[in-house]
Amino acid sequence: MAYPEEEHPRLLLHNFLSVQECKELEYIHKSNCTVGYRPNVFSTTLSHLIATNCAHLIMPFVPIRERLKEKVEEFFGCEYELFVEFTGLISWSRGSTIGWHSDDNRPYLKQRDFAAVCYLNNYGDDFKGGLFHFQDGDLTTIVPSSGDVVIYTADSRNTHSVDEITDGERLTMALWFSRDAAHDEDAKLISLLSQTPLRDNGPELWLPLPASSNMYWFSPEQASSHDQLGFDICCARLHVLGYDVVYSEDKISCSNISELQMEKLRLARGDELFDYEFVNILHALQVVQFYRWKASDLKSSKVEDSNKVVLLLQSQREKSLCLKSLFLKDPHLAESVFSAESAKHSNWDHFTVAVAMWEDYAHRLHKELVMCLPHWKTHQSIFHVFDDK
Numbered sequence: 001m002a003y004p005e006e007e008h009p010r011l012l013l014h015n016f017l018s019v020q021e022c023k024e025l026e027y028i029h030k031s032n033c034t035v036g037y038r039p040n041v042f043s044t045t046l047s048h049l050i051a052t053n054c055a056h057l058i059m060p061f062v063p064i065r066e067r068l069k070e071k072v073e074e075f076f077g078c079e080y081e082l083f084v085e086f087t088g089l090i091s092w093s094r095g096s097t098i099g100w101h102s103d104d105n106r107p108y109l110k111q112r113d114f115a116a117v118c119y120l121n122n123y124g125d126d127f128k129g130g131l132f133h134f135q136d137g138d139l140t141t142i143v144p145s146s147g148d149v150v151i152y153t154a155d156s157r158n159t160h161s162v163d164e165i166t167d168g169e170r171l172t173m174a175l176w177f178s179r180d181a182a183h184d185e186d187a188k189l190i191s192l193l194s195q196t197p198l199r200d201n202g203p204e205l206w207l208p209l210p211a212s213s214n215m216y217w218f219s220p221e222q223a224s225s226h227d228q229l230g231f232d233i234c235c236a237r238l239h240v241l242g243y244d245v246v247y248s249e250d251k252i253s254c255s256n257i258s259e260l261q262m263e264k265l266r267l268a269r270g271d272e273l274f275d276y277e278f279v280n281i282l283h284a285l286q287v288v289q290f291y292r293w294k295a296s297d298l299k300s301s302k303v304e305d306s307n308k309v310v311l312l313l314q315s316q317r318e319k320s321l322c323l324k325s326l327f328l329k330d331p332h333l334a335e336s337v338f339s340a341e342s343a344k345h346s347n348w349d350h351f352t353v354a355v356a357m358w359e360d361y362a363h364r365l366h367k368e369l370v371m372c373l374p375h376w377k378t379h380q381s382i383f384h385v386f387d388d389k
């Protein structure tokens with residue numbers, strides 16, 4: 001039966017995204033996410049990337065969004081009719097869940113016609129729980145597997161739910177599509193990009209700039225006051241990977257998180273201080289996550305002795321601990337939300353290579369963005385312009 005007569009129009013596509021695409025989106029999410037719209041959920045939106053001086057990080061999304069839109073249009077028989085309404089990376093940590101719903105079930109969501117949920121990591125290996133269920137019809141349970149995509153109509157023919165995540169972090173990219181041009185995400189993003197200075201080539205154009213500190217503050221559901229419990233998610237992600245933050249300036253006191261987030265810092269592991277200054281905590285987090293993403297390539301990279309490691313002084317250690325207590329009021333909570341990952345840090349020499357590779361990566365994406373933007377503005381649409389990637 002062809003759509004629209006079908007009772008439950010939906011499709012599961014295996015390996016629609018490559019392993020590399022999934023890993024790159026994971027890198028972007030784990031270094032840029034903010035607290036999400038539901039308890040224990042974190043999200044990364046494209047407008048947030050633009051707002052934090054990381055507009056270049058929308059580049060990896062561009063060909064994927066395009067392929068997904070084409071697939072959805074083809075399957076539902078509405079070629080050239082759809083707009084991407086929203087794109088988001090979403091991670092579901094322990095305790096998160098969503099009950100039976102359809103994706104257009106609120107007055108402000110009525111413009112949503114179709115959904116595509118892309119799975120970026122694996123049930124069982126990366127998280128426990130988190131199975132997806134359709135309430136009726138065929139294909140009722142989907143076991144998330146990296147690279148797979150489920151597409152379905154956003155209406156009540158596809159009522160669905162997600163089981164509670166009981167361990168680990170479940171990572172997805174969700175897109176919604178609309179026939180209504182007034183809800184075109186591209187137009188909104190192009191307008192934001194047009195207001196962002198991008199033209200020159202200096203690193204200040206692609207070094208991240210943290211958003212307001214409350215966007216990175218995770219509060220457990222039961223906490224009555226914002227400051228009492230919880231943790232800063234950037235610091236928590238560094239912590240679960242075994243990195244401590246050491247601020248460069250002596251004058252820094254353990255007081256104001258929003259000011260600290262903008263300060264220069266270094267990273268330490270145990271009593272080793274990596275003598276390289278990051279411009280702020282997001283910069284450090286991006287490089288650390290990049291190092292993890294590229295770990296296997298780095299193993300075979302030729303390393304010159306970097307001499308960048310010095311012994312952490314006692315005074316620096318004390319300061320670092322004091323700051324940690326400010327950023328992580330509850331380290332155990334942070335470890336349970338981001339599931340203390342086994343530290344994969346192999347050595348600082350490879351890390352030094354990663355710092356340089358990260359810069360090349362950001363710079364390359366920035367140049368691509370600057371080349372694409374005039375085309376996007378002309379067509380009022382975000383599309384893959386160059387094929388020589």
Ligand SMILES: O=C(O)CCC(=O)C(=O)O
Nearest residue numbers: 098103117132162172174
């Ligand atoms: O992550 C999933 O599998 C589905 C998420 C979902 O239903 C939603 O965000 O509306």
Ligand SMILES: [Fe+2]
Nearest residue numbers: 101102103160
């Ligand atoms: Fe949903």
